[in-house]
Amino acid sequence: MTAPAVSAAVQVPMNDLSLQHATIREQMDTALAEVVASCGFILGPRVAAFEEAFARYCGVDHCVGVSNGTDALVLTLRALGVGAGDEVITTPYTFGATAEAICQVGARPVFVDVEDRQLCLDPSLVEAAITARTKVIMPVHIYGHPADMTPLLATAGVHNIDVVEDAAQAQGARRGAATSGSMGRAGCFSFYPGKNLGAYGDAGGITTNDQALAQRLRSLRNHGMPLSGPKFHYDLLGHNNRMDGIQGAVLEVKLPYLEDWNESRRRIADRYREQLGDVGDLQLPTEAEDARHVYHLFTIRTQQRDGLAAHLRAAGVSSAVMYPLPLHLTDAYAFLGHAEGSFPVSEQACREILSIPIFPELADDLVDHVSEQVRAFFGTSARGRS
Numbered sequence: 255m256t257a258p259a260v261s262a263a264v265q266v267p268m269n270d271l272s273l274q275h276a277t278i279r280e281q282m283d284t285a286l287a288e289v290v291a292s293c294g295f296i297l298g299p300r301v302a303a304f305e306e307a308f309a310r311y312c313g314v315d316h317c318v319g320v321s322n323g324t325d326a327l328v329l330t331l332r333a334l335g336v337g338a339g340d341e342v343i344t345t346p347y348t349f350g351a352t353a354e355a356i357c358q359v360g361a362r363p364v365f366v367d368v369e370d371r372q373l374c375l376d377p378s379l380v381e382a383a384i385t386a387r388t389k390v391i392m393p394v395h396i397y398g399h400p401a402d403m404t405p406l407l408a409t410a411g412v413h414n415i416d417v418v419e420d421a422a423q424a425q426g427a428r429r430g431a432a433t434s435g436s437m438g439r440a441g442c443f444s445f446y447p448g449k450n451l452g453a454y455g456d457a458g459g460i461t462t463n464d465q466a467l468a469q470r471l472r473s474l475r476n477h478g479m480p481l482s483g484p485k486f487h488y489d490l491l492g493h494n495n496r497m498d499g500i501q502g503a504v505l506e507v508k509l510p511y512l513e514d515w516n517e518s519r520r521r522i523a524d525r526y527r528e529q530l531g532d533v534g535d536l537q538l539p540t541e542a543e544d545a546r547h548v549y550h551l552f553t554i555r556t557q558q559r560d561g562l563a564a565h566l567r568a569a570g571v572s573s574a575v576m577y578p579l580p581l582h583l584t585d586a587y588a589f590l591g592h593a594e595g596s597f598p599v600s601e602q603a604c605r606e607i608l609s610i611p612i613f614p615e616l617a618d619d620l621v622d623h624v625s626e627q628v629r630a631f632f633g634t635s636a637r638g639r640s
């Protein structure tokens with residue numbers, strides 16, 4: 255059987271949040287109406303309920319709901335006492351927020367290149383970057399694939415350094431039995447609307463098994479006020495980084511669906527893999543043996559990236575380059591003094607990567623259409639599917 259015919263005018267977006275909303279509309283309307291009726295707009299019971307549920311989901315004792323993923327990183331570094339004169343090891347192959355958060359607390363990002371398979375921080379290069387000033391190693395679970403945590407944790411342990419996971423793109427990803435956000439001293443999540451678990455606005459969360467750290471984070475997110483005792487007494491120099499009640503309610507409604515949504519993403523990834531396994535110079539995303547990738551993005555690689563992107567655009571298929579430059583080659587990080595060639599694996603990936611549509615509600619015929627268009631670009635005929 256051939257793939258179902260898709261109209262010539264078909265458009266395939268990178269994501270369509272309205273499709274997901276339609277599947278949970280009634281539940282969501284009820285939850286949102288309850289927040290409005292109770293006027294629990296900032297923190298409150300819905301945020302607390304989500305925090306508890308997400309902590310349980312990640313297999314940790316605590317989750318602290320905050321305003322967004324960037325603030326989750328900043329607050330965590332601050333709560334760990336990272337500041338001026340300190341260094342934080344991370345990857346230049348990430349969204350700007352990772353390194354921005356390090357700079358926001360006054361510390362210096364120390365970039366270490368990624369490995370060539372899943373494009374996460376290369377554990378074999380970390381040791382050489384550690385100095386007396388290193389306070390934290392911050393791997394990024396890029397695209398939803400968890401970094402190779404075992405060797406990173408071992409290196410950190412030897413040097414008595416904390417590991418903070420940037421799990422912004424990796425809700426529900428696992429390495430062995432461990433869920434992202436449960437492997438380091440803390441895990442930082444973004445619940446930006448397009449994430450695998452997305453709010454209806456900005457939101458973020460920090461997971462940890464460290465009770466004292468969780469308490470400090472709860473105080474820091476709310477202007478440094480103590481968790482109990484008289485109001486308007488300030489123990490710490492804090493921030494306004496609280497999660498909204500509405501976002502807590504949205505995330506609480508959505509969390510029970512996350513496993514199914516991640517499974518749908520994994521099924522779509524398999525379908526792409528079946529159809530694109532032998533096409534041109536294409537490299538498809540791979541999964542480490544003990545990893546459960548949750549495909550926040552399905553990112554392919556080819557030396558003809560720009561041509562492929564143009565071909566897809568003309569065929570109504572969206573795609574995205576995330577990210578066109580490793581951070582060390584962007585103007586904001588020029589002060590670190592790196593140049594082309596400093597992190598060759600990241601640099602080459604940035605020249606070759608292209609993310610193609612993946613989201614739980616993406617229909618099979620559209621997945622097949624994307625694959626056909628990719629194959630057409632490389633001059634390979636579409637494959638029949640049974």
Ligand SMILES: Cc1ncc(COP(=O)(O)O)c(C=O)c1O
Pocket residue numbers: 322323324325348349351352394420422423443444445446456457458
């Ligand atoms: C790897 C990474 N870290 C941090 C963030 C920051 O999250 P937010 O946009 O919620 O501030 C993002 C957001 O996309 C991200 O992808």
